[in-house]
Every structure is written in structure tokens, then in C-alpha cells.
Amino acid sequence: MxxxxxxEVPDEPVVSKKSGLLFERRLIERYxxxxxxxxxxxxxxxxxxIVPVKTNKVVKPRTLQAASIPGLLGMFQNEWDALMLSSFALEQQLHTARQELSHALYQHDAACxxxxxxxxxxxxARALLSQAERQIPASMAGAAPTAVVSNGKRAIEDEIGPDGKKIRPGINPVMIEELTExxxxxxAQRKKRQVPPTLASIDAIERYTQISSHPLHKTNKPGILSMDIHPSKDIIATGGIDTNAxxxxxxxxxxxxxLTGHSKKITSLKFVPRDELFVTGSADKTVRIWQGSEEGNYNCIHTLKxxxxxxxxxxxxxxxxxFVTASKDNTWCFYDISTGSCLTQVGEASGQEGYTSASFHPDGLILGTGTTEAVxxxxxxxxxxxxxxxxxxxGPVTAMSFSENGYFLATAALDGVKLWDLRKLRNFRTISPYDPDTPTNSYIANMGDYVDHSPYIFLGF
Known part of the structure; x- marks a missing residue:
């Protein structure tokens, strides 16, 4: 049948009543x-x-090719050929995929x-914009910028003066009045201020012990050169040799x-709670002003050079x-923190000694600086x-800090810490806790009501 x-022999045979022909059920149904x-x-x-035909199940006969050895060999040869063609096609697809991957990687590298x-x-562009902002004289400078007229257009004179130095707006009378107020x-507040009852005693300080340690900077360039604590938040900022804050x-x-952006070690940093600003100084000769966001991140808004x-x-x-920055070029700069403009630069850039530390007096009209020549x-x-x-x-004066009452100044160098009486302009005490090769920084925390009214000092080594 x-x-x-x-x-071929049908699996489910059916017969047509009209023609008497035999069909496979699934084929004739579709037709x-x-x-x-x-x-x-x-x-x-x-x-x-269509009428189904009932038959006994029989084994289908082999095909003619499978009935002899030559036929079997031919079948095997065909299957081998098909396998080789399939392998060749897969190799072609693999080669194409590799080419596409290589092209994608090249595009990714080019995009990077x-x-x-x-x-x-x-x-x-940001640096040029910042430089342009600093070159424009501040509106509060008290004098209009010198201008010349050429072809009906006004132009501001070059920032470089006749003596070859940059022209700075200066600290105008309005600012001086603000600083004086x-x-x-x-x-007045300082004179009325009492010693807080929560001030730690000397005995309590002596019992202080380390409770935790945190590796914050890269281990391939270890070392923390500066630190500051936010005055209203429990946040600590550190500047390291790894160029990061x-x-x-x-x-x-x-x-x-x-915070990344400096190309060399960060030597000094300070929080500015007003407007959530943060200032960093670096050995790459630049100062950066960072603006805080609600998410807690800081973005660089000014790069000062x-x-x-x-x-x-x-x-x-x-x-x-x-704020003021002090540099080894033997100058210190007075900046407007909101615009990043340098109002005045004090010192001779050609001098031999450079500045290694700086600190404002608590009242703000006095500035202290330390030099590489121990002055x-x-x-x-x-x-x-x-x-x-x-x-x-x-040796170089590496750190300094005024006492809270404004009467004393602590300075640190290779020979230790010296305390100076600003009223008598003399040194009245020297603290040398370690050998001369130990680097020393100082910070006067409070002029509390201690025995003989001596200043209370934290030393960092």
C-alpha cells in the first residue's frame, strides 16, 4: 500500500470513496x-x-540505500559532507563574530x-573662564576699569602693569569696613565669652586612647598632609600625597x-560652611574651590593659578x-571666595624664602605666615x-595657630612648638617633645582657664 x-507507505492510511485511491491521512486532510x-x-x-483503513502495524522496509554496504557508505559520506559543511559555516560565523567584536572594541576605545x-x-574651558573672571575688575573695586576706545569699541587694558606685575583690584574701602566691623x-564677643563647662580637662585628655583607624587614601602613595573638621557636621576632610581629598x-x-583634580599632593584644605564650600591647596601650584551639593558630593567651581x-x-x-593662600613663591594671595578672584598678591616672587604656613587671627585683621627661613x-x-x-x-615653620582669646600664637617647626605673646611680641615657652627630625604640626584648641592661663595645645607628629 x-x-x-x-x-511511501502511510502511517495512517485512508481511502477515497470516489476514486478508491490510498492516502496518508495527514497529507490528504491538508490538501x-x-x-x-x-x-x-x-x-x-x-x-x-475519506474512509480510514485498518491495518496491522508492520515494520517499514529499509530504503534501497540502506540495504547494501555501498549504499550505507554513501549515506555516511553524505552525512560527513553535511557535517563538514556545517562546521565550515560555524567557523565562518565565528570569524564574523570576531571581526564584529574587534570593531566594537575599536569603537569603544575611540569613544573613550x-x-x-x-x-x-x-x-x-573652565580654567579659561575662571581666568577671565579673575581678569575682570570686581564691580566693588571702587574705581572703573581703565578703558581705551578703538574703532568705536571699548577694551579693558591688559592685566599686566608697566612693572611687569599683574594688576589686582585690591582690598577696597567697602571690604576694609566689612573686615573692621x-x-x-x-x-567684643571674645572678651565676654566664658570657658565652656564641657571643656575637657587635662586629666581627661591624658586618658584619651585610639578607638578606630580608617585607611582613606591610596596605599601606593600613603600619607596625609592636611586635615580639617567641619564646624557644624561630624565630617572630617583629609588631603593626601595621592593628590586626593x-x-x-x-x-x-x-x-x-x-575629590580628584589636583595633579600633585594636597598640602592644605579648609571647610567653608557658608554656601557649603571647600578649599584645597596643592603642590601643583593651584588652589581649587569646591561647591557642595544636596547629595553630599563636591564639584570644582574655580581653579586658581x-x-x-x-x-x-x-x-x-x-x-x-x-581666604588667603600662602606659597613657596614668597607671596600670599587674598581671594574673594564667591568669585575666586585674587584681590591682592603680597610679596616678592623673586625672593629666596617662601611661605610654608598661614593663619588668620580670630578677629580677622591680622594674618600670620611662616617661612622656609624659620621666620x-x-x-x-x-x-x-x-x-x-x-x-x-x-627649619621651616610648618604650622601655626592663634589662640581663641587672640593673645597668643603657636608655631611649629623642626625644633618643636613655640608660644608667642602677641602683646609683648616675645616667645615665652618652647615645647620640644621629640627629636628634631620629627615633623610637627600644632593647633591651639582653646584658651581655657588652666593653671597660669597657659594655652592648651594639640600636637600632631
């Missing part, structure tokens, strides 16, 4: 569904005309290069953010509107004149 459509007639006689045909170039151009207010949340023990040598110190004025200089901020010098240290 052979199917009239396939020519009738599509055409409605007999595939052989072309007569009208429906499924009602483009992004890096765009970032560099963006940073350069701040000094008067803080001085890290903001650390002490209660949670987590790093809030890492007024110094020609390493920036060693940053100190913020009590008004939180101005401490006291400046009048209003006139930018040097009003006093303290000598006696050995």
Missing part, C-alpha cells in the same frame, strides 16, 4: 483543507468521502579617547566622597567671604604691611 501523494478536491482526479472531495579629549577641553564684633563621615565610618610655586597653606577669614611674620590685612617678625625657630 503506497500513498498516492508521497509515494482538502487547502484545495477541496482530490489531488489525483481533481474531483470535488471532502473529509466525509573622544570622551577624554572632551573632558580635557571642558577643564581647559567683623573684627569689632568678634573682639577625602571627606569622611565619622559616625558611620564611611567615605562620603573623594596665581601662584608660581607650591601652595603650602590655606586659611579662611572669619567672615567666610575671603614668623605678622601682617596687617587692611594695609597688607608686615607689622612684626618672630625669629628663633630651626
Amino acid at each position: 503506497i500513498c498516492a501523494i508521497s509515494g 482538502i483543507e487547502d484545495h477541496g478536491k482530490c489531488p489525483v482526479t481533481k474531483e470535488e472531495l471532502t473529509m466525509d468521502d 579617547r573622544v570622551i577624554a579629549r572632551l573632558k580635557k577641553e571642558r577643564d581647559e 567683623c573684627n569689632t564684633m568678634l573682639s 577625602v571627606l569622611f563621615d565619622r559616625p558611620s565610618g564611611q567615605i562620603l566622597c573623594t 596665581d601662584h608660581t610655586a607650591e601652595v603650602e597653606a590655606v586659611t579662611v577669614h572669619a567672615t567666610q567671604k575671603y 614668623v611674620k605678622i601682617w596687617d590685612v587692611k594695609t597688607q604691611s608686615n607689622v612684626a617678625k618672630f625669629e628663633g625657630h630651626v
Whole structure:
């Protein structure tokens, strides 16, 4: 019995009542569904005309090719050929996939290069914009900018003066009045201020022990050169040799953010709670002002390049509107923190000694600086004149801090810490806790009501 459509033995044979022909059930059902007639006689045909044939199950005979050894060999040869063709096709697909992957990786690398170039151009544009902002004289400078007329257009004169130095707007009378009012207010408050009852005693300080340690900076360049604590939040900022500044949340023990951008070690940093600003100074000769966001991140809004040598110190004025930077180029700069403009630069850039530390007096009208030549200089901020010098240290003055009552100054160098009486302009105590090779920093925490009214000092080694 052979199917009239396939020519093979049917699995489920059926017979047409009209033609008597034998079909495979599934084939004739599909043909009738599509055409409605007999595939052989072309007569009208429906499924009602189909009658199933009941047969015993038999084993299908082998094909002619599988009935002999040559036929089997031919079948095996065909299967081998098909396998080789399939393997060849897979190799072609693999080769194509490799080419596409290589092209995608090349595109990714090119995109990374483009992004890096765009970032560099963006940073350069920001730097040029910041420089342009500093070159424009501040509106509060008290004098209009010198201008010339050429072809009906006004142009501001070059920033470089006849003596080859940059022209600075200066600290105008309005600013001086503001600094004086701040000094008067803080001085009056300081005289009325009592020693807080929560001030730790000397015995309590002596019992202090370390309770935790946190590796914040890269281990391949270890070392923390500067630190500051936020005055209203429990946040600590550290500046390291790895060129990064890290903001650390002490209660949670987590790093809030890492500020990158400097190309060399960060030598000094300060929080400015007003407007959530943060200032960093670096050995790459630049100062950066960072703006905090609600998410806790800080973005660089100004990059200041007024110094020609390493920036060693940053100190913020009590008004939180101005700050000073001190550099090894033997100059210190007075900045407007909101615009990032350098109002005045004091010192001779060609001098041999450079500044290694700086600190504002609590009342804001006096600035102290330490030099590489072991000299401490006291400046009048209003006139930018040097009003006093303290000598006696050995080696660069690496740190300084005024006492809270404003009467004393602590300075640190290789020979230890010296305490100076600003009223008598003399050194009245020297603390040398370790050998001369131990680096020393100092911070006067409070002028509490201690025995003989001596200043209370924290030393860092």
C-alpha cells in the first residue's frame, strides 16, 4: 500500500470513496483543507468521502540505500559532507563574530579617547573662564576699569602693569569696613565669652586612647598632609600625597566622597560652611574651590593659578567671604571666595624664602605666615604691611595657630612648638617633645582657664 501523494507507505492510511485511491491521512486532510478536491482526479472531495483503513502495524522496509554496504557508505559520506559543511559555516560565523567584536572594541576605545579629549577641553574651558573672571575688575573695586576706545569699541587694558606685575583690584574701602566691623564684633564677643563647662580637662585628655583607624587614601602613595573638621557636621576632610581629598563621615565610618583634580599632593584644605564650600591647596601650584551639593558630593567651581610655586597653606577669614593662600613663591594671595578672584598678591616672587604656613587671627585683621627661613611674620590685612617678625625657630615653620582669646600664637617647626605673646611680641615657652627630625604640626584648641592661663595645645607628629 503506497500513498498516492508521497509515494511511501502511510502511517495512517485512508481511502477515497470516489476514486478508491490510498492516502496518508495527514497529507490528504491538508490538501482538502487547502484545495477541496482530490489531488489525483481533481474531483470535488471532502473529509466525509475519506474512509480510514485498518491495518496491522508492520515494520517499514529499509530504503534501497540502506540495504547494501555501498549504499550505507554513501549515506555516511553524505552525512560527513553535511557535517563538514556545517562546521565550515560555524567557523565562518565565528570569524564574523570576531571581526564584529574587534570593531566594537575599536569603537569603544575611540569613544573613550573622544570622551577624554572632551573632558580635557571642558577643564581647559573652565580654567579659561575662571581666568577671565579673575581678569575682570570686581564691580566693588571702587574705581572703573581703565578703558581705551578703538574703532568705536571699548577694551579693558591688559592685566599686566608697566612693572611687569599683574594688576589686582585690591582690598577696597567697602571690604576694609566689612573686615573692621567683623573684627569689632568678634573682639567684643571674645572678651565676654566664658570657658565652656564641657571643656575637657587635662586629666581627661591624658586618658584619651585610639578607638578606630580608617585607611582613606591610596596605599601606593600613603600619607596625609592636611586635615580639617567641619564646624557644624561630624565630617572630617583629609588631603593626601595621592593628590586626593577625602571627606569622611565619622559616625558611620564611611567615605562620603573623594575629590580628584589636583595633579600633585594636597598640602592644605579648609571647610567653608557658608554656601557649603571647600578649599584645597596643592603642590601643583593651584588652589581649587569646591561647591557642595544636596547629595553630599563636591564639584570644582574655580581653579586658581596665581601662584608660581607650591601652595603650602590655606586659611579662611572669619567672615567666610575671603581666604588667603600662602606659597613657596614668597607671596600670599587674598581671594574673594564667591568669585575666586585674587584681590591682592603680597610679596616678592623673586625672593629666596617662601611661605610654608598661614593663619588668620580670630578677629580677622591680622594674618600670620611662616617661612622656609624659620621666620614668623605678622601682617596687617587692611594695609597688607608686615607689622612684626618672630625669629628663633630651626627649619621651616610648618604650622601655626592663634589662640581663641587672640593673645597668643603657636608655631611649629623642626625644633618643636613655640608660644608667642602677641602683646609683648616675645616667645615665652618652647615645647620640644621629640627629636628634631620629627615633623610637627600644632593647633591651639582653646584658651581655657588652666593653671597660669597657659594655652592648651594639640600636637600632631
